[in-house]
Amino acid sequence: MTESDDTPEVPIVCPDCETTSRVPLSEAGDAVDRHNDRLHDGDEVASVDPEVADAIADMVAEDLDLV
Numbered sequence: 001m002t003e004s005d006d007t008p009e010v011p012i013v014c015p016d017c018e019t020t021s022r023v024p025l026s027e028a029g030d031a032v033d034r035h036n037d038r039l040h041d042g043d044e045v046a047s048v049d050p051e052v053a054d055a056i057a058d059m060v061a062e063d064l065d066l067v
């Protein structure tokens, strides 16, 4: 398996459904919204893995040269 695609994937975890799914970073927000909408009446149950979300925030900040 090669990882030629440079789109980072992020894990979305839902403690209620006990699922983790990996989606492209650019779709993570939508995927979380959709999941919570469909399965949890819009409650914010599922979310991007917090540790990963932190790492991504750092990564993006560095990318944009905000520091």
Ligand SMILES: [Zn+2]
Pocket (backbone or CB within 6 Å): 014, 015, 016, 017, 018, 035, 039, 040, 045, 046
């Ligand atoms: Zn769920």
